[in-house]
Amino acid sequence: MHMSGYERFYDKVGKVNGWDFGDVKVLSEGVEWDFVQEVKSRCNSSEVLLDIGTGGGKNLLKLSPSLLFAIGIDLSKEMIQTAESNLRNSAVSNIRFFQMPAEKLQFPDGFFDLVTSRHAPFSSKEVFRALKTGGLFMTQQVSESDKLNIKKAFGRGQSLNHEDGALKKRYIQELHEAGFSHVQALEYDATEYYERPEDLLFLLKHTPIVPDFGRDQKDFNTLNDFIEKNRTDKGIRTNSKRFLIIGGK
Numbered sequence: 001m002h003m004s005g006y007e008r009f010y011d012k013v014g015k016v017n018g019w020d021f022g023d024v025k026v027l028s029e030g031v032e033w034d035f036v037q038e039v040k041s042r043c044n045s046s047e048v049l050l051d052i053g054t055g056g057g058k059n060l061l062k063l064s065p066s067l068l069f070a071i072g073i074d075l076s077k078e079m080i081q082t083a084e085s086n087l088r089n090s091a092v093s094n095i096r097f098f099q100m101p102a103e104k105l106q107f108p109d110g111f112f113d114l115v116t117s118r119h120a121p122f123s124s125k126e127v128f129r130a131l132k133t134g135g136l137f138m139t140q141q142v143s144e145s146d147k148l149n150i151k152k153a154f155g156r157g158q159s160l161n162h163e164d165g166a167l168k169k170r171y172i173q174e175l176h177e178a179g180f181s182h183v184q185a186l187e188y189d190a191t192e193y194y195e196r197p198e199d200l201l202f203l204l205k206h207t208p209i210v211p212d213f214g215r216d217q218k219d220f221n222t223l224n225d226f227i228e229k230n231r232t233d234k235g236i237r238t239n240s241k242r243f244l245i246i247g248g249k
Contacts, residue, residue, distance in 0.1 A: 024199045027234055030190035033244060035059070035118050035140045040066050042136060047113035050130060052102045053120020057083030057095070064092045071107075073100040074120075105130050114138070124171070124178035131249045137180065141167060143187065143241035147209050150238050153226040154210045154219070168243045180247035187243040193235030197227055200236050 036059050043049060043066050051060045054072030056079060064070060072095065074080050083097040100106055103123045110132045117127075117139040127137050144159035144167060151157025159167070168185055175183050194200040201223070204213045213219055230237045 024202055025195035025235075026199060027193040027195070028190050028240060029193075030188060031240070032188040032190075033186070035138075035244070036062050038244065039063060039114070039116055039138055042138070043067055043114050048111065049114040049116065050105075050107070050112045052115065052117040052122050052127075054083055054097065055079050055120075057086050057097055059118065060095055061086060061090055061092055064095055067094065070095045072097045073102070073105075075099070075101055102126065110135075124174040124180070128175075128178040128180060128249060133249055135249045137175070137247045137249070138244070139171070140242055140244050141171070143168065143189075143243055145189065145239070146241040147238050148241075149230065150204075150209060150226065153229075154213075154222055157210050158208050164241075168245070171245055175245065175247045180249060182248040183245065184247075185243055185245045187241070189239055189241040192238050192240045193232065194238070195235045197223075197236070200227065200238075 039049075040063055043063070045066065046068050049060075049063065049067050049070040051057075051070065051072040054060055054074050057072050060070055060072045060083075072083055074083070074097075077099050080097050080099045087095055087097065098106075102117070102121055103126060105123075105126045107130050109129050112130050113132055113135050115127050115131055115135070115137045117137075119140065119142055122139060131137060142158070143164060144162045145164045146159075147157070151160045168187065172183055172185060194203070204210055204223070210219070227236050
């Protein structure tokens with residue numbers, strides 16, 4: 001795709017399924033868990049779940065058969081509208097979505113059996129308050145060294161030059177301070193191959209990996225150089241580094 005093509009795609013990508021990563025073609029090697037499956041294996045049909053930073057709600061829709069009831073919240077009004085649209089287009093009846101900040105959960109104490117947060121900020125104190133005694137909190141987050149070759153190519157990026165593992169340590173400390181026990185953490189550093197330039201461009205447009213991506217024409221030149229240097233038979237290579245924390249109340 002020529003540079004003019006990149007820019008045309010950049011302009012239109014947000015108008016078509018703007019935050020839906022379902023059509024992004026990417027191959028991952030070395031992924032050690034699937035977050036939805038990890039949550040599913042720990043819930044049952046008598047439980048109530050809260051999903052913080054639910055986005056378009058697709059993960060919650062996948063979990064719905066395993067739960068009595070579920071609530072998804074997101075700070076973004078646009079995301080909640082997308083989630084509600086996805087809900088209307090499904091056969092699911094045991095989910096509700098609300099626009100709400102994670103720092104001030106508008107639910108009674110001890111209301112949920114399980115709270116989840118995937119790639120979204122959360123308040124350990126609020127999660128602890130909203131969980132029942134014996135409840136479980138699960139969060140998957142992005143590590144500092146995620147997409148490291150992309151961030152180095154642009155000379156800027158999310159958590160670039162930050163100590164790898166610092167966020168995981170902070171979250172674990174905050175969970176202990178909030179009162180959680182039996183806190184455990186896992187991590188992986190997988191290799192990702194994006195099939196097409198469009199797939200990588202979608203990623204950069206819809207995540208904070210490279211802040212303000214596309215505002216400067218130089219970004220497209222840098223992206224083009226990155227693609228050429230990291231193109232392989234499997235796709236355009238980068239990495240996906242994640243950590244998973246599980247805490248019990």
